[in-house]
Amino acid sequence: MISRIARFIAKCIFWFVLISVLLVLFYRWCPVYITPLMVIRSIEQQQEGKSIVMKHDWVPLEKISKTLQLAVICSEDQNFTKHNGFDFDAIEKAYENNLKGNRLRGGSTISQQTAKNVFLWPQRSWFRKALETYFTFLIELLWSKERILEVYLNSIEMGDGIYGAEAAAVFWFNIPAENLNKKQAAAIAAVLPGPRKYVAHPPSGYIRGRINWITRQMTYYGRLEL
Numbered sequence: 001m002i003s004r005i006a007r008f009i010a011k012c013i014f015w016f017v018l019i020s021v022l023l024v025l026f027y028r029w030c031p032v033y034i035t036p037l038m039v040i041r042s043i044e045q046q047q048e049g050k051s052i053v054m055k056h057d058w059v060p061l062e063k064i065s066k067t068l069q070l071a072v073i074c075s076e077d078q079n080f081t082k083h084n085g086f087d088f089d090a091i092e093k094a095y096e097n098n099l100k101g102n103r104l105r106g107g108s109t110i111s112q113q114t115a116k117n118v119f120l121w122p123q124r125s126w127f128r129k130a131l132e133t134y135f136t137f138l139i140e141l142l143w144s145k146e147r148i149l150e151v152y153l154n155s156i157e158m159g160d161g162i163y164g165a166e167a168a169a170v171f172w173f174n175i176p177a178e179n180l181n182k183k184q185a186a187a188i189a190a191v192l193p194g195p196r197k198y199v200a201h202p203p204s205g206y207i208r209g210r211i212n213w214i215t216r217q218m219t220y221y222g223r224l225e226l
Helices: 002-029 036-047 066-076 088-099 110-119 126-142 145-155 165-173 182-190 205-221
Strands: 157-159
Touching: 002 110, 002 126, 066 110, 066 145, 066 182, 066 205, 110 126, 110 145, 145 165, 157 165, 165 182, 182 205
Parallel strands: none
Antiparallel strands: none
8 A cells, every 4th residue: 555655646746857847948049928826816817897908018028128137137136047947045044134124125136036937837935935945946957047047037927917028018118128228127126025015107116216226236336248
């Protein structure tokens, strides 16, 4: 009986690993047109009696302005080009900050957020976090940094029902993502901690402060090299 259970568990693990690796390899080259979060948000909108809004247009990384790429890195993960998926210093700082009772902040890298957005669901749990760690390891192993950033910028939630850089640029500023200037890029990056709560344009006082902070960080960071 025990051996049968062990064989069953081993088979489940084998198939999970095989399927997940194949899925990550598939998305190494193919656009991500829909994510679990997009589906979940649509269901939530329907349950709340709202019109279903899902604005999403995949564009290659070269069609997304360098200013937005830099703004998001400066806002979300300044060590993106240096780490292997996990920024332990940022995780430690976030933990200490949260213990002090300050405004909650996360330590998730762009790689971790990409793994969560594309392969998992938003609910917080240790099980989902373990899966996020696993998929983060896979995409860092099988994708380039350019691909991770490209998928991230095309799948991240940037407004209520707004997903990805192109849809966000059109929605907030009525221009394509490749034409965003520094202030516009910083405004979009500024709402990422709460894309359904904050407004990129016109910005509130809090978002205006974040825009100013992000633009300063962009100046300090210098040229983006992937």
